[in-house]
Every structure is written in structure tokens, then in C-alpha cells.
Amino acid sequence: MSLPNGPLVAWYGDDFTGAAAVAEVLEFAGLPSMVFLSAPDPAVLARFGVGLRGIGIAGDARARSPEWMDRELPExxxxxxxxxxxxxxxxxxxxxxxxxxxxxIGRAMELGLAALGDRAGALPVLIGAPGMGRWVAFGQLFARAGDGIHRLDRHPVMARHPVTPMDEADIARHLARQTELPTANLMLSNLVSESAVRASWRSAEAGARALVLDSVDEAQMALLGRILWDDAPRIPFVVGSQGVEMALVAHWREAGLLPPPLAPRGLGRAERFAVVSGSVSPTTAEQIAAAEAAGFVTIPLDTPAIAAGNGDLSNAVEQALTALASGRSPIVHSALGPTDPRVATVSTPDAGDRIGAALAHVLGALIDRGGVTRAIIAGGDTSGRVAQALGVAALRPLAHVAPGASVMRAFSSAPVRDGLELVLKGGQMGPPDLFARVRDGHAPEADKTRDHRATTSRPTSTGVTLCRP
Known part of the structure; x- marks a missing residue:
């Protein structure tokens, strides 16, 4: 038995960091994958798409209205x-x-079923990803933060999210606010064998159109991956985190359908490295503080002025260029965590767009004038705005740093941007020393003891590994 030829998984990420994270899971499992910033036409696929096993689109539906979704998502x-x-x-x-x-997400589910409803099976909702600190137990979502594990409605970051604060950990109840699609749960007590899962799944389909899947360990992920793969012809599509691909890879490995992972090699230090951040997450604030303590230069933006449409970026650009010229790495940021007074000025989409445009302007100047070859863009929505403004057309995973925060190789028609090494970092992703790890790109010998269990757990070393030739 072998995997079929051609793409195995196609995905749309409702933000750029999430879309990149899917490509990361597949690429580092030995399945060549790429994420495009818009739907690739045949000419683009002819250039880049040969041999791809995973192909995705990086979108921004997470920041959009249902009316926008109605216009854009059917296509x-x-x-x-x-x-x-x-x-x-x-x-x-x-x-x-x-x-x-x-x-x-509920509206997206409705639109997807309208477009792909020729498949009669229930719509699986797989959010859990135990390997990166996300668990679903009896329909409740739990996530790691710092050294603890929290139910989502008590999570120190998500419960205070500036745009979509999470006050409900029950996934089915959360989705019920967004859609009238009947939703059931496949509970832990049913995840004991393939036959038990299938019996419960078919029973739930009698009254439900969507099915929330519990997932608390790797054995359950492999079992769910087998069901998702074997039943793919009858499943309209899957809603979920990169745990979907983690489950598929776990099953493919267990079934002997994937070879062992490629041996990693070092990425090497980037002498010209920069960070731009539009994230308000305390995780990112901790990373900025750790980097500053390690010698990075931090440069705050005048966020209220930029959000109002009249900010001057010249001073920030010059400070960052001066840092680069002296051999140091700049971090240009619009906020330091959710309690930063500047956060109150970026609560509207227009303000977010302006912050993204400002950070894109700064990073573009550092690439064009400062010779930056590797950079981190921090913030889920910020990453999309900045990558698009830089003229990036596609991204392919290049080196593993931390789950959901790997180095990507950028493809662009602009020669100075083509080949740029980027990390699109979601606000909560990565260990405290992430910025230095990305900059330094240590050889894999320094990475053997690194903790892979969760994105927010503390690492035991500072390695970055390259997972393909």
C-alpha cells in the first residue's frame, strides 16, 4: 500500500500564520508543501506546484465579517x-x-457545505493538537500557557483577546453562536478502537451535520487520522487546527505509508536579522523582553498616531538601520502585551490595517536598505498584512524552530524579496528565546534535547533544524 500521487491535502488558512503551520507539519513529515497568498493559477502551479503533496492558501477570514465570507469563501x-x-x-x-x-467559523462551515455538500458525511471539527499544547476533552478546549494548562475561557491570553475574547470553552456551544448547524461530540469514552469510533460517528451523523472530535494524546490522533483518511471520499471537508495534519501524519507513519523524517542540518546565523511585531499577546511581549536582554534593540512605534493615519515612520526606520549597521538586530513593535496603553488604539480593522502597513514599510526598508535576509513577523493578522505588502507570492517551510513558528522561504517576483527567510509567528507561538533562536540558526547538534511538546513550553536548547535539502 502507498499514498496516491498528487496533493494529499488542500487547505485554506483563515490567517497567514495558521496556513503556514499546516505546510510546516506536512513538509517536515517529508511531504513537500507550499502555501500561496492567493489561489494559484495554472501558470503558477506549473512553476511551483510540481511534486507538491500539500497545497494551501493563506487567507484572512479570521478578521473578516460574515458578509465578506459570503462574497469570498465560496470560490x-x-x-x-x-x-x-x-x-x-x-x-x-x-x-x-x-x-x-x-x-x-460557523458561517464558513455553512458556506463550505453549500459548496461541497455532495459528500454526505458529517463535518469533522478537530481542534486539538496534543503535540503543541492543545487538548479537547468531552468537547472542552484546553490550551497551554506558560507552565500551566487552562480551559479556554480561563486562558490568560485568549480570555482577554482584544477582538474575539473567548468566554466559552465548549466547542459545540461556541459554534452554536455562529451557526444553526446541529453539532454533536465524539467523546473520549468512544476513542477506544476504530470500530467504536466508527459506530459512534455513524450514530452521531443521524442527527448532526458537524462532529466535534475529542483528542488528548497521540494514540487518539493516529486513530482519528485513520478515520479522516479512510473516509475522506465521504467527508465534505475538515474544520480544524494543524492537528488535522498531525493526525494524518501520525496515521500514515503508523501504517508505514511515510518514510522516516529527513535528517536535519543547520540553517546558519543571519547577520542581518529583524523583527516587526503587531502582536498584543503576552507571549510575544515576553519574547521581546528576552530578546532585549540578549542584546536586541527594541524600537516602539507611535501606535496611536499610526492608527489615526498620521504616524511618521522615518525615525523608527533610521533607528533600526543604525542597529543593523552596528551588528545588532532591531525589533520594531506596536505593543508590548495586552496591558500596553497603545493597544486601545488598534481595536478597529482600519487601525489594524494601518499598523500592518506601517510594519510592512519598516521591514521593506530594512530589507532594501539594510540588507536584512531573515525576519520574524509577529502577530497572526499582522503577518498576512505585512507579507502581502512585501510582495510575497508563496512560502515553503525551510527550517524547524518551534511548532507553528518555523522559518519559511519566500517566493516573490521582486528579486530583493525572493528568497527572503520569514517566520510568520502567531501571537502565542514560540518559546521565550524564539527571536535569538531564529537569528542564530544553530546546527542540529545543539538541538537534540529540545522540548517538542508544546509551543509555549520552555526549551532546553537553542537549535534550529533544516528539514529538507
């Missing part, structure tokens, strides 16, 4: 079908960032 779902991939995936954040008004 996205049609594209997923046109790829011919057995598994079609609507990728959402592993912390379910959404509300009825912004990033509605």
Missing part, C-alpha cells in the same frame, strides 16, 4: 475541490479565535 471552497486532494481542510486557529461578527 475558496471550489478551489479546494479543484485541487483533487482527498482531504480538504478549512484551517482555523487552535484557540478558535472567532465570533458571530468576526471570523465566524
Amino acid at each position: 475558496v471552497f471550489r478551489w479546494l475541490a479543484e485541487t483533487g486532494a482527498p482531504v480538504r481542510h478549512y484551517k482555523v486557529c487552535s484557540t478558535l479565535d472567532s465570533s458571530p461578527q468576526t471570523g465566524s
